[in-house]
Amino acid sequence: MHPSHVDTTQLPDAGGHFGRYGGRFVAETLMYPLEELRVAYERYLKDPTFLAELEADLRDYVGRPSPLYHAERWSRELGGARIFLKREDLNHTGAHKVNNTVGQALLAQRMGKTRIIAETGAGQHGVATATVAARLGLTCVVYMGEVDMARQEANVYRMRLLGAEVVAVKSGSRTLKDALNEALRDWVTNVDDTFYIIGTVAGPHPYPALVRDFQTVIGREARAQLLERTGRLPDALVACVGGGSNAIGLFYPFLDDAEVAIYGIEAAGDGLATGRHAAPLCAGTPGVLHGNRTYLMEDRDGQIIPTHSISAGLDYPGVGPEHAWLKDSGRARYEAITDAEAVAAFHALTRIEGIIPALESSHALAFAAKLAPTMPKDQSILVNLSGRGDKDMHTVASREGIRL
Amino acid sequence: MMGRITQRFEALKGQSKTALIPFITAGDPRPPVTVPLMHAMVAAGVDLIELGVPFSDPMADGPVIQRSSERALEHRVSLLDVLGMVREFRAQDARTPVVLMGYLNPIEVMGYDRFAAQAGDAGVDGVLVVDAPPEESHELVGILRAAGLDLIYLLAPTSTEERIAKVAEVASGFVYYVSIKGVTGSGHLDVDQVVAKLKPIRRMIRLPVGVGFGIRDAASAARIARVADAVIVGSATVRRMEDLADMPQRIPDTVCDFLSGLRAAIDAAGDP
Numbered sequence: 001m002h003p004s005h006v007d008t009t010q011l012p013d014a015g016g017h018f019g020r021y022g023g024r025f026v027a028e029t030l031m032y033p034l035e036e037l038r039v040a041y042e043r044y045l046k047d048p049t050f051l052a053e054l055e056a057d058l059r060d061y062v063g064r065p066s067p068l069y070h071a072e073r074w075s076r077e078l079g080g081a082r083i084f085l086k087r088e089d090l091n092h093t094g095a096h097k098v099n100n101t102v103g104q105a106l107l108a109q110r111m112g113k114t115r116i117i118a119e120t121g122a123g124q125h126g127v128a129t130a131t132v133a134a135r136l137g138l139t140c141v142v143y144m145g146e147v148d149m150a151r152q153e154a155n156v157y158r159m160r161l162l163g164a165e166v167v168a169v170k171s172g173s174r175t176l177k178d179a180l181n182e183a184l185r186d187w188v189t190n191v192d193d194t195f196y197i198i199g200t201v202a203g204p205h206p207y208p209a210l211v212r213d214f215q216t217v218i219g220r221e222a223r224a225q226l227l228e229r230t231g232r233l234p235d236a237l238v239a240c241v242g243g244g245s246n247a248i249g250l251f252y253p254f255l256d257d258a259e260v261a262i263y264g265i266e267a268a269g270d271g272l273a274t275g276r277h278a279a280p281l282c283a284g285t286p287g288v289l290h291g292n293r294t295y296l297m298e299d300r301d302g303q304i305i306p307t308h309s310i311s312a313g314l315d316y317p318g319v320g321p322e323h324a325w326l327k328d329s330g331r332a333r334y335e336a337i338t339d340a341e342a343v344a345a346f347h348a349l350t351r352i353e354g355i356i357p358a359l360e361s362s363h364a365l366a367f368a369a370k371l372a373p374t375m376p377k378d379q380s381i382l383v384n385l386s387g388r389g390d391k392d393m394h395t396v397a398s399r400e401g402i403r404l
Numbered sequence: 405m406m407g408r409i410t411q412r413f414e415a416l417k418g419q420s421k422t423a424l425i426p427f428i429t430a431g432d433p434r435p436p437v438t439v440p441l442m443h444a445m446v447a448a449g450v451d452l453i454e455l456g457v458p459f460s461d462p463m464a465d466g467p468v469i470q471r472s473s474e475r476a477l478e479h480r481v482s483l484l485d486v487l488g489m490v491r492e493f494r495a496q497d498a499r500t501p502v503v504l505m506g507y508l509n510p511i512e513v514m515g516y517d518r519f520a521a522q523a524g525d526a527g528v529d530g531v532l533v534v535d536a537p538p539e540e541s542h543e544l545v546g547i548l549r550a551a552g553l554d555l556i557y558l559l560a561p562t563s564t565e566e567r568i569a570k571v572a573e574v575a576s577g578f579v580y581y582v583s584i585k586g587v588t589g590s591g592h593l594d595v596d597q598v599v600a601k602l603k604p605i606r607r608m609i610r611l612p613v614g615v616g617f618g619i620r621d622a623a624s625a626a627r628i629a630r631v632a633d634a635v636i637v638g639s640a641t642v643r644r645m646e647d648l649a650d651m652p653q654r655i656p657d658t659v660c661d662f663l664s665g666l667r668a669a670i671d672a673a674g675d676p
Contacts, residue, residue: 015539023539024537024539024540025508025535025536025537025540026535026537027534027535027537027558027560027582028537028557028558028559028560028562028563028567028582029464029558029560029585029586030562031537031539031560031562031563032560032562032563032564033562171467171470171474172460172461172470172474177461178461180463181461181462181463184464185463185465185466185587188585188586188587189585189586189587189591190585191562192585286512287509287512287513288507288508288509288512288535289461289509290461291535293512296509298509298513300513301482301510301513302459302483302509302510302511302513302514303460303477303509303510304460304509305460
């Protein structure tokens with residue numbers, strides 16, 4: 001497949017629906033700007049000049065293709081299937097998020113928008129957005145929950161260094177979901193000159209499809225790399241799921257390969273039974289939030305309930321609608337990993353392979369470590385190592401009673 | 405059968421009057437405040453009441469209405485509780501239309517059929533679901549209409565003629581024109597822009613048109629009253645309630661003083 005090819009499929013439908021999920025559940029003021037965005041996105045993703053520019057940026061600025069790494073020593077210790085890591089942690093800014101922000105920023109430029117806004121949880125998407133805005137000379141405002149700002153001070157400083165204005169969100173639970181609400185409120189107020197770069201495959205149509213299409217470069221590269229290395233497709237894919245953009249990016253090019261098992265890993269926090277988690281697919285129910293119908297963490301009255309995960313990037317009460325559809329259709333399976341299991345995997349990869357993973361990605365690694373011993377040695381597991389763990393030093397240290 | 409909303413607008417039209425519609429959040433600042441306040445507002449001359457259903461993530465609302473939702477949710481006010489308040493109000497007032505305004509998720513979770521049946525039974529006349537545009541409300545509008553309820557749609561400065569036509573196909577009761585690009589309670593009201601946008605809306609939609617967002621005092625209410633069928637006042641009402649959150653017994657008088665002032669200004673604006 002040509003690297004600049006961007007996938008299109010039968011889903012979503014014209015209204016942005018993946019089965020009963022997805023859609024465009026927003027106030028009237030945003031309906032037209034969303035339609036304007038859809039038209040631009042469909043046009044430019046078929047435009048050879050746009051695609052060439054995107055490809056050059058991904059190569060020269062992001063550092064793509066990212067390597068595929070065989071974690072040989074870790075695989076041997078686990079004693080089962082071979083584990084391959086897609087090294088999105090090696091991208092510029094340290095995570096897969098930049099694949100999407102590079103693409104959306106190019107779209108913003110084409111649409112003549114001069115002001116960029118974004119929401120962020122852990123700060124990775126905010127940093128990736130501030131980065132591309134700096135490069136293109138666009139004004140950038142990032143909304144971040146007050147609670148998350150305290151947890152991720154270093155990323156707040158990075159965004160400010162890059163010239164972004166970071167706005168503390170003090171409403172609701174003061175975390176990612178509230179940052180998203182606030183970004184939507186900004187957009188509704190400044191629709192004429194502002195482009196909203198959503199960081200995940202959630203939100204109203206066309207965002208789930210648009211973000212997916214910018215992230216599928218992960219799966220396309222990994223598929224070709226693994227085929228070249230092993231001569232066959234992986235037996236299983238594993239990726240963590242918060243909103244679900246790194247996971248869709250990996251899964252999407254394999255959806256038609258029925259022999260490839262697909263596992264999305266949510267955050268079980270203190271354990272699904274405790275209620276203190278962020279696992280809407282494993283333990284939630286369908287509803288409507290942030291412009292789309294999907295699985296949510298909600299109470300019996302339809303109010304969104306607080307979530308918990310050690311990983312700020314997974315600490316979100318919803319999930320991309322395509323994941324909801326993949327769950328119901330049975331094509332992908334969704335499991336959950338606790339904070340403790342994720343931290344154990346964080347240490348294991350660090351000590352055994354010399355790679356410090358993000359806590360988000362550590363959820364996928366922890367599941368792969370459970371799965372590998374159940375599979376024969378001639379099989380392989382492809383794990384998306386979606387980000388690096390530098391940002392999580394303080395979180396891990398303080399959990400272990402260490403002051404940095 | 406003609407619904408209470410349509411009856412009310414017909415009656416006002418006969419008197420060449422513009423409707424005054426206040427918005428309050430049900431259960432704000434405490435649940436016992438709501439029903440007596442509704443009766444007091446009727447006595448102060450309002451024509452229809454918009455009752456907000458509290459939601460944890462009110463993404464189209466500004467800070468004032470967000471905080472009112474948070475205050476109500478501290479008392480765990482649910483959609484069922486709100487329906488109970490309407491039922492209580494209806495026991496003493498069979499004439500004033502009540503429209504619930506909120507977000508889709510609480511209705512999704514209750515189930516459209518169950519909600520429509522219970523809302524109709526409680527005496528609700530219409531429902532405005534902020535995040536349910538025509539494209540996403542085919543099923544809901546059918547079920548509500550079968551239960552005798554109007555689904556009130558929004559139109560905005562960004563609505564194209566194509567979108568106005570879409571709303572014209574499905575709307576009943578009245579339509580709600582959002583006068584500014586922004587969230588509730590924000591921005592600067594530009595009456596000339598409102599007038600310009602109302603032209604295609606009037607041409608394409610036969611229903612009464614209410615205008616809301618950004619009306620905060622008697623002067624802005626009077627200017628809007630000259631061009632709209634209803635003046636809708638949300639944040640300015642709710643802000644007065646917030647100021648008295650610790651003295652809720654004073655809320656009805658304060659809110660009604662404010663609304664009486666608007667009523668007088670609106671009626672004076674209509675005089676030749």
